[in-house]
Amino acid sequence: MTKIPSKQTALQPPFNFTDKWEELLDNENFIKVFLSDVLEDYIIKQRWYGGKASQLKYIELAEYFRIQQHGEVYYGLILEVNFTEAFYQHYFLPIAFVSDENFAHDDRILPISIQDQQGFIIDAINLEAFRKVVFERILTAVPKDKTRVRYHKSELFKDCKYESSRFMGMEQSNTSIVYNEKYVLKFFRRIYADRNPDYEMSRFLSDKKDFKNTPAYLGSIQIKDQENINITIGLMQEMVENQGDAWEYMLTEFHKVFSNLEYKKIDISKLPRTEDFGRLQITDVPPEIIDWVGLNVFTKIQTLAERTAEMHIALGSEFEDTAFTPTHFNGDYTVWLKNRLLYQFQNRLNTIENSLHKLDGLALELAHEFLDKKNEIRKRFVNFDWTKLKGERIRVHGDYHLGQVLVKDDDFYILDFEGEPESTIRDRKVKQPPLKDVAGLFRSFHYAIYATIFNNIELYKQEQNHLFEAGEVLYQYLKGVFLGTYIIKIQEANLNIGYNQERIFLLKYAMLEKAVYELGYELNSRPRWAVIPLKGISNIINN
Numbered sequence: 414m415t416k417i418p419s420k421q422t423a424l425q426p427p428f429n430f431t432d433k434w435e436e437l438l439d440n441e442n443f444i445k446v447f448l449s450d451v452l453e454d455y456i457i458k459q460r461w462y463g464g465k466a467s468q469l470k471y472i473e474l475a476e477y478f479r480i481q482q483h484g485e486v487y488y489g490l491i492l493e494v495n496f497t498e499a500f501y502q503h504y505f506l507p508i509a510f511v512s513d514e515n516f517a518h519d520d521r522i523l524p525i526s527i528q529d530q531q532g533f534i535i536d537a538i539n540l541e542a543f544r545k546v547v548f549e550r551i552l553t554a555v556p557k558d559k560t561r562v563r564y565h566k567s568e569l570f571k572d573c574k575y576e577s578s579r580f581m582g583m584e585q586s587n588t589s590i591v592y593n594e595k596y597v598l599k600f601f602r603r604i605y606a607d608r609n610p611d612y613e614m615s616r617f618l619s620d621k622k623d624f625k626n627t628p629a630y631l632g633s634i635q636i637k638d639q640e641n642i643n644i645t646i647g648l649m650q651e652m653v654e655n656q657g658d659a660w661e662y663m664l665t666e667f668h669k670v671f672s673n674l675e676y677k678k679i680d681i682s683k684l685p686r687t688e689d690f691g692r693l694q695i696t697d698v699p700p701e702i703i704d705w706v707g708l709n710v711f712t713k714i715q716t717l718a719e720r721t722a723e724m725h726i727a728l729g730s731e732f733e734d735t736a737f738t739p740t741h742f743n744g745d746y747t748v749w750l751k752n753r754l755l756y757q758f759q760n761r762l763n764t765i766e767n768s769l770h771k772l773d774g775l776a777l778e779l780a781h782e783f784l785d786k787k788n789e790i791r792k793r794f795v796n797f798d799w800t801k802l803k804g805e806r807i808r809v810h811g812d813y814h815l816g817q818v819l820v821k822d823d824d825f826y827i828l829d830f831e832g833e834p835e836s837t838i839r840d841r842k843v844k845q846p847p848l849k850d851v852a853g854l855f856r857s858f859h860y861a862i863y864a865t866i867f868n869n870i871e872l873y874k875q876e877q878n879h880l881f882e883a884g885e886v887l888y889q890y891l892k893g894v895f896l897g898t899y900i901i902k903i904q905e906a907n908l909n910i911g912y913n914q915e916r917i918f919l920l921k922y923a924m925l926e927k928a929v930y931e932l933g934y935e936l937n938s939r940p941r942w943a944v945i946p947l948k949g950i951s952n953i954i955n956n
């Protein structure tokens with residue numbers, strides 16, 4: 414590791430280096446200049462930079478490697494960002510030197526001259542030539558690449574040549590490039606010293622288990638670091654043509670559902686209720702509810718339940734690769750789970766105490782309820798007795814919500830298996846009850862219902878409390894119809910997710926866990942939304 418804290422920069426601009434570009438990273442002075450305040454200013458402005466809530470102390474260069482083809486050389490840098498709060502994060506930044514200003518409109522990092530040629534160091538992803546090299550290196554990957562930068566391709570990635578590339582341009586935490594309008598290469602920005610779960614799960618599900626409702630795995634790039642650990646920096650998949658994600662889809666549908674209350678003159682207090690966590694077929698849903706919500710929402714929920722079950726069946730069907738073989742609950746898992754959740758809970762108590770000034774109205778009221786009932790909530794987390802649980806644990810999606818699902822015609826495609834951003838990479842690979850993903854999705858239904866109410870409150874004629882009441886009825890039926898399909902599918906495939914009481918216990922437990930996680934996410938990223946997980950927590954602890 415090159416340990417040169419940036420503040421020690423000795424050289425002053427304009428920077429001129431006599432080394433060839435191909436040898437520039439061996440020059441300590443260059444590294445000093447590069448890791449200077451300029452890089453700090455650059456990095457903190459990037460969409461993919463995850464350290465915005467903390468104080469950057471300095472940046473070190475942890476690793477570098479070449480991405481090259483036919484004498485064309487780019488550098489991949491792994492930057493270690495150190496924070497005043499005594500922790501660090503790693504980021505991937507590929508760099509290129511360009512002398513033509515036209516290629517340096519975006520993401521200029523440093524003006525510099527090399528062998529008297531003036532130019533700029535830029536983020537290489539902006540450069541079509543770099544993107545083409547990466548594409549061709551994956552396309553021409555050999556079956557057992559033993560070099561330091563390892564390109565891999567699947568059977569499906571063949572018979573094509575580079576045609577075009579562009580930024581995907583979506584709101585995202587990594588940087589995805591669309592090639593030939595057919596393939597997507599995700600460059601991971603936040604890097605962990607391990608294979609990325611997104612790569613592992615994509616390759617396992619699509620290549621090994623032929624699960625069709627995730628983008629097909631086409632290839633990847635891994636680096637062997639100085640400790641011989643494989644680090645994933647890129648994942649290439651098929652591009653799924655789609656009509657947007659399931660989050661946007663449900664918001665549109667739920668707006669129609671809430672508008673129907675007025676339009677169809679529905680008396681909310683007379684809507685038939687159903688058992689919480691019951692299992693419903695569409696034929697079990699009362700006609701008044703179908704008339705209010707519409708059949709389409711329920712058939713879509715059934716399809717989503719089927720795809721979710723198929724994903725879990727595929728994930729639970731491995732008998733050789735121990736990273737994926739199913740396992741049972743045990744004492745080690747229990748200790749791990751409780752420690753993790755109690756730590757997270759304590760962190761949330763602290764965050765909410767420090768954030769009360771950001772909240773008002775209902776959010777503030779619910780925040781006080783959360784603080785008043787802290788012992789009760791903590792007790793729920795401690796109350797996990799593995800000896801009573803007979804189901805299996807498997808690798809799961811881990812951050813499953815409606816925003817991770819693409820809508821294509823009448824079907825759904827599941828994406829982004831990186832896991833919960835706050836967890837360590839090891840924790841993300843721990844086998845979990847599949848119902849943890851179901852709980853994630855249920856929380857997302859709850860989010861979509863409340864987001865619809867809050868986004869359109871002026872448009873609806875009913876009072877907020879009545880809208881909440883209708884929302885809770887809708888939520889019960891969505892959960893019921895989902896479970897009605899999901900559990901049958903899972904049982905047909907003999908995946909053991911536990912007996913009825915066990916399933917309800919695991920779902921409630923995981924929903925509380927998720928809502929507490931979300932509370933931290935919202936208070937840090939968008940406090941206006943904190944009311945949604947707070948309402949979720951309140952509903953769970955009061956029922």
Ligand SMILES: Nc1ncnc2c1ncn2[C@@H]1O[C@H](COP(=O)(O)OP(=O)(O)O)[C@@H](O)[C@H]1O
Nearest residue numbers: 583585586587588597628650651652653828829
């Ligand atoms: N293979 C794909 N086909 C079509 N769209 C995709 C594909 N992969 C990603 N996307 C789009 O890009 C968005 C971000 O992708 P995601 O994998 O969640 O990235 P990140 O990990 O950076 O958040 C997705 O919500 C989706 O809209």
Ligand SMILES: O=P(O)(O)O[C@H]1O[C@H](CO)[C@@H](O[C@H]2O[C@H](CO)[C@@H](O)[C@H](O)[C@H]2O)[C@H](O)[C@H]1O
Nearest residue numbers: 660812814815816833834853856857860931934
């Ligand atoms: O960035 P990721 O997609 O990995 O996930 C993080 O951001 C999500 C928000 O984009 C956040 O999800 C929460 O908000 C969603 C609505 O925007 C909602 O559907 C989810 O249920 C809710 O958890 C997610 O928690 C966070 O990890």
